[in-house]
Amino acid sequence: MHLIESGNVAAATGVKLSRVQVVAAYPITPQTPLTEKLSEFVAEGSLDSEYIPVESEHSAMAVCIAASSAGTRTFTATSANGLLYMNEQLHWAAGARLPIVMCVVNRGIGAPWTVWNDHQDSISQRDGGWIQLYANDHQQIIDTVIKAFRLAETVSIPVMVCYDGYLLSHTYMPFDTPDQDKVDSFLPAFNPINKLDPENPSNFNSVTLPDVRPDVRGNMAPGYMEIRHGLHQDMRRSMDVLQEIDQSFFEEFGRGGNPFLEPYRCDDADHVVVCLGSLSYHMRDVIDELRAEGTAVGVMGVQLYRPFPDQAIVDALAGKRSVMVFEKALSYGNQGALYADIKSALYTCTERPLICNHILGLGGREIKTKHLYDAVKQSCENPETMGDTPRWIGLKCQDNG
């Protein structure tokens, strides 16, 4: 069935089709309509789920952590400061290996307050042990939510599905909603081996010591470091799992096929622009324009940011003349996080491209196609002038500090 709806409704529909059992959420702009839609689904009876209207994001993730530990499929969503308020809970959910799925409707972080889009919120959580997927349009939002549950439950790692606030959350686009019976066969019911159960009692997340200790039968149990090593290993392994899941989704629904990176006109390109989220689609207009003028340039969206698909990045970018990373976030005092990660991945290449970093769109600052065009064109024409210092696009009143 085709719908013309907002990105938030696409996400809510994906959650409903995934037959989530416990939802807990606290409203925050621009995530709010997603939360409202889910409460509407539950109230009207089209989604058979518990809906817990918690008093904070910290508690939203607490409900998900506990309900997931008890063996139910759980979901929440948030944005910006709400995500940051969850911070310790995010690390907890990952360390406890709980397959929670959360939509992060990307928004800039205060102070000063902004409700508009950038990527600083989810980027700031990249090191917490969550898988991060970025959707570029409404179809990808609904599809990614469904795939995210299967991925999370296969590898026992929580998954963030990130999409741009307002640009995607509040705009309307047509998208296909998969049939429920097909989703049911793609995503079987969640039934974990370990869960809170009076018939089979165990103590979850108890205190560990720096070294390993034997259990009551004398068998050596893993310590904190082994448990955390396991998380890292399984995060790396989740790339193969995502590939398989994406392939299986492609066979069933006819969409997907490239879960890590989404290249556009990159094959014969000398220069490649890289970005996260809907910006990579916006950039396609610029690429078409420059291609028409004879510049061999393409754009590549990064859909999987954690675990970082470094080999795929190398395969896609090695041998290119230049790489331009456009980012709506940065690691203050250094560079864009995506830029630093890509640069690091390319270090192993024998043919390292020139690389530069553009920071733009913070706090919803309008990204004009003309600005993108000028920045890409300039870099393509004079790649040797590229430096390591991020260039800021769209800054105004610089004389005023």
Added chain:
Amino acid sequence: MEIKTRTLTLTEEEWVHPGNRACAGCGLGIVYRTALKALGKNTILVVPPSCLTVLQGLYPIAATKLPCVNVTFASTGAAASGVRAAMRALKKEKVNVVAFAGDGGTGDIGIQALSGACERGEDILYICYDNEAYMNTGVQRSGTTPQGVVTTTTPIKGKPQVKKDVPAIVAAHRIPYLATASAAYPLDLYDKVRKAITIKGPKYIHVHTPCPPGWGFDTRYTIKVGRMAVETGLFDLYEKDAEGFRLTDASLKLTGKERKPVIDYFKTQGRFKSLSESMVSDIQKEVDLKWAGYC
């Protein structure tokens, strides 16, 4: 008719292993053992960081025979709500979902999640063991530390502020069952837990829990100190439900009788060493006024 459990009628079944990591003379050891006897097998526990986290043992060994999820400090009320939601979703409605937290985890850092759970009417039992300071980190003041008490963050002069009345804050949510209890009266606690789990909705039991190293008394006096708090009228045992407020057990027996002076309680513990005569006199007046209201 309410059944009063006696030592002879108390179940022998234990859910806490002996030889756990509680300190010698730990009031929580009594509270935890007693409450779990009352709860029985069909229970899931939710525990934030506290002395109980340590009592329960270090991975991969646990002192508790019931399923337990350790959660972040500020999240206990919400986490218990999450377990309850999962039990509803899984059609396991009869499982007791019980949060077990210290006074800091309840009245300070955890009060928002507790308030949210109470306001939403979550079907959980929340047990707060109040040892009147942050004991697990080594005796720092909490919101529920009494006035004048010396802790490591209220050194020399003692805490200037009065103890936060956490049960009164919880009662303001108009939950169906609220009680106070004491580690020194385990059978009263036992019966209150038994009663609480028969009631649907949020239940709260606030348990006064003496702590030998934190309060500065010898490990053999845990019960004596706990009883003294009740006998002097400083800590009162009561229930509050749809039928209203009533004193229970030892506190009920005190009505119309002369109580021991509060100074007798203060003298049993090192933590009150900085209390001046005038402060003791003020506290005595306050206790007398409170009890005048009970009669």
